[in-house]
Amino acid sequence: MKDRPKILLPDDRYFDPDPRQKEIAQHLYAMVADLPLVCPHGHVDPRMFADPDYSFGSPTELLLIPDHYVFRMLYSQGIPLEKLGIPRLDGGPVEQDYRKIWQIFAENFYLFRGTPTGMWLTHELQAVFGIEDKLTGQSAQGIYDQIAAQLESPQFRPRKLFDQFNIEVLCTTDAATDPLDHHRAIRESGWGGRILPTFRPDAVVNIDTAGWRVNIAALSEITGIEVASYRAFIQALEDRRAYFQSMGATATDHAALTAYTEELSEQEAEAIFQRALRGEATAEEATRFTGHMLMESARMSIEDGLVMQFHPGSYRNHSPLIFERFGPDKGCDIPIQTEFTRSLRPLLNKYGHDTRLTLILFTLDETTYSRELAPLAGHYPAVKLGPPWWFHDSLNGMIRYFEQITETAGLYNTVGFNDDTRAFPSIPARHDLWRRVASNWIAGLVVRGIVDMEDSEEMIVDTAYRLAKRAYKFD
């Protein structure tokens, strides 16, 4: 096997080559490498922890089919999603031979050179599965065998990996109408892993959501409140928030196309809500209602203490063809320009000075880092900045984030790292990347005489661990 290239995972990876900076970076990284992982925002399915015997299936089902980062790249090079085993909504035929799909993946793994997905997968393969060969067309089937064998072992049940990964807390993302049965099952199982729900009300709050009226019916049913009026709607939301809190939730999560906010009068809100119930609301009314509900969510957060997360700016389902054939979250959500300064002004003017509110903002438009988000977070007590999000959760994305945000907002108006992933076994790789890039960035401050060693050691522990814990109230 001498000619099979070995996988790449040097101990000093992601650090700048300058010897002094690297030495300091390694020192800082060593301080946080083994700290528990705080995972306040993500999309792992709670089902895998509810069932102690949950199995991930085949390597392809674990690593490729659920991960849109992976299959979007293959698709962009002309490989149909059907050939990658992505299920069609209409049940139409897709490739079922997981070894064949794995072979395609391995032959095209070179596409991920220099990408975060490439870094995460390399880390997972080596650190989680102990693979020592590089993934290529030649090594594909041997690696498949190795992973498949391990996935059958009891050591590779999700609960075991949760412990092995040293996860302190893991938050899922759950619809407002979700009964949280898996979360209840986890709690009742006696297993000690801390898995918490997050309240994500988009599907009932954004009246232009496909199937909105069905969602409202579900909201009525789960709350026992007949949601036939705006007032009842607010009551039902508050009811659900209280339930989520009783199940351990510390945060809510909100998406919208833009950051537009506006306070409607109760009459206006009611009128739009009624039109929406009749299926008559206009696009403009939907925008205004979403903007109003963001303000209402801030108000509720002030009252119940749930941390409010907001991430606008993704044009969801850019391609109807993919959406209609395969559903949402299939790699065709594309960012748009985002504006915060004017858009959030109504919300911030009303609630931004209230220290009971924590409003964590995310963006896909990096131009807002230095221009809008850092100046806002450096003024309004309620505003904190979430880590680089989605496409920007990458080595260079993190560098830009640190360099463009911290000079104006300071490190202490940020909230550490979120892995934001559906891919459970990628969690350690993602935190490792953050911890390394942060260590290297802080080491860069030290070698430039900007902070001293004492400060640098505080900063790395803060950004790797403490800031997330504090911001999301896990203390």
Next chain:
Amino acid sequence: MKDRPKILLPDDRYFDPDPRQKEIAQHLYAMVADLPLVCPHGHVDPRMFADPDYSFGSPTELLLIPDHYVFRMLYSQGIPLEKLGIPRLDGGPVEQDYRKIWQIFAENFYLFRGTPTGMWLTHELQAVFGIEDKLTGQSAQGIYDQIAAQLESPQFRPRKLFDQFNIEVLCTTDAATDPLDHHRAIRESGWGGRILPTFRPDAVVNIDTAGWRVNIAALSEITGIEVASYRAFIQALEDRRAYFQSMGATATDHAALTAYTEELSEQEAEAIFQRALRGEATAEEATRFTGHMLMESARMSIEDGLVMQFHPGSYRNHSPLIFERFGPDKGCDIPIQTEFTRSLRPLLNKYGHDTRLTLILFTLDETTYSRELAPLAGHYPAVKLGPPWWFHDSLNGMIRYFEQITETAGLYNTVGFNDDTRAFPSIPARHDLWRRVASNWIAGLVVRGIVDMEDSEEMIVDTAYRLAKRAYKFD
């Protein structure tokens, strides 16, 4: 006191760690470290030089209360401005115990890790006040004592510091209606410091300014021209410009929300002006009038030779709560997206080819550096680019500026550095940061074989000293 960490100010600070680059950077920096400071744009109060015995008050009054960079960060972390001694407009109670405020500041000084404010303050404490300890809750009162003692000494009068700082010229920013009494007092005092006014007409030119009609009345009074018509208004402005010039002014300064320009006919201008006098002008008319007055200002500059500075893109007083309680310039001005290419076209088409005009542009939207400003400055003879402004007056802000502007505009369409500060004792720290970052950037060009040593030595002296002097006509 062995356990009190010493303040950090290494001789090689802000330079890249690569030994060869650092050596060249230090060589270049040594060429300019002791050059006089040229300060063509700032907000220092001329009063402090008019009175030879002016005293800065307590350390808190010197370093915290007047500096919105400082208190906005503390506020963002939930510390009320009242607790920081920021005066309320209604005279309501605010903390008066400067030692107590200083203690809060010191305990929270860690918030400034990695920020330009942290770098400036560290420099000031050590280089101006000789403080050797790091500012912490523990060291707070001792450091307060040290600074307070020095502030009482005659060596710490503003005029003494002006000489000690080696300031060649310092421009203030003065309303169009300002009688320039302090400037006259400075001239008549026989003191040799060169303090010049800058003509800032925003409050009379932007008809949507709060209190605009009061300002127009003041303009009438100071000029003896009854400003009851647009024509008289133009005459009064020209009159004031001539007076400012007679007091040494070489430049004007203009702010606006956007960079919109448009030439109105005299009839249109007059009609809007009349509606404004009656309090009836619309928001759109205000925008058009501001756009027109920018063009008029360019015309006047061509005629009288005053350099025209323009910095759009700040959403002033984003929070009415802060504005109403504490007034303007309290850290809640937030940048917005800015557009120059189309917006400035009317002005540039009419005046941009005229070599008698120097139009210095500033931006808070860094995306315009490579996309709009550098291409404009690399074509129109009148356009020059001001240094990185406000939130971008920082180590990384300067690096982005050099990297994104000079390839297209060249160094010679930029105008060196402005400190743009209200905080007089921070001036040396700010110029030092610029000179170091510029030295390091140019050294980076040398080690990459892009410029030779001969060129690099010209470039550093140009950007540290000569370009500002030439652009603002101080020769």
Next chain:
Amino acid sequence: MKDRPKILLPDDRYFDPDPRQKEIAQHLYAMVADLPLVCPHGHVDPRMFADPDYSFGSPTELLLIPDHYVFRMLYSQGIPLEKLGIPRLDGGPVEQDYRKIWQIFAENFYLFRGTPTGMWLTHELQAVFGIEDKLTGQSAQGIYDQIAAQLESPQFRPRKLFDQFNIEVLCTTDAATDPLDHHRAIRESGWGGRILPTFRPDAVVNIDTAGWRVNIAALSEITGIEVASYRAFIQALEDRRAYFQSMGATATDHAALTAYTEELSEQEAEAIFQRALRGEATAEEATRFTGHMLMESARMSIEDGLVMQFHPGSYRNHSPLIFERFGPDKGCDIPIQTEFTRSLRPLLNKYGHDTRLTLILFTLDETTYSRELAPLAGHYPAVKLGPPWWFHDSLNGMIRYFEQITETAGLYNTVGFNDDTRAFPSIPARHDLWRRVASNWIAGLVVRGIVDMEDSEEMIVDTAYRLAKRAYKFD
């Protein structure tokens, strides 16, 4: 001559100073330094290859007068274009003394310090003309003599340089109505150089082009189709595309102010076309028609296989004064903000999933790299990303491109390098800059443990040579 500074062109230029990174960069660069140049997109005049005895004229005519990068910088510093010998459209007097112009250029060559133009010219002077002195006012005339002497030698005919530069293929850009006489002459001459046309239909497709009706008349004449209807217009375009293909074209090229696309019904298209023929089309109709024709061009590309290039976002002829006096392409085209996500959606929804289409996107708005272009290219099979364009074809522009695009799009959704130049002798310098910056970037990935040596060697050959060849179908 000891005191004349020698020109600067170190072997390790443009590489990071870190010794290990530089060593790897040099290794990678050595692999590609001598590979043939693939030039799929540019503006070299085919006439110079049609005539075997074509001469470049004087040094000034070769290096300054045709190069807007050069004279725009001189103009920005107040030197009139007339003094630089730029011909006036009205035949008015301009400087004719090329030595005098050269002297002005040399005296102001310091303006290009740190600019790509400075790097290219330095490279050309040394590598093409063997000049060893730095260009200054003092050395100007001696260097002029040296270049002039060489330009008279048969070694400096374009065909000789083409071979000496090791150009594998060079594409020109040609109007849809161009008879391609020079291309035919080249083919018929028996000379082996591969010079191919590119189909650029802007002047007939964008109905707001100055002189559009004249262009349509020319289209009628050259095709023999009476272009009196939209249907005939489409037929004429398809006819011309077929002709271009018969002459070796593999690509089309499209400019527009924005990336707006929209599919019109045939009736709407016909109605707008008829109004345009009568000179009655509105600006909005022009925008819609351009957006529609982009979609039509994509359809045609799917049918005939021509690669489609699209580069929106330049506000052409920003200054009417320059345009009216000197014509287009005189350095006063200025970039504007550009939007792709929503604008291209109609086109991508209809044609973006078709693997027969290659749509290569360029931008002057770097904010779209990480926000829009990389996410789009990382999903749609048809989309590939062109290299950094125009003002961004520079060392820092390339670094930003690699860092902001490849993490999401991967290297394999990019298409290598285009020199995009009118200045034929600058071609080697431009490719050399790309190959060096790419080598250095990839070496940075190696020293950070992101890719291994095996991958890095594939990547450099791909981006320096193979990707362009494959994307433009030169295989």
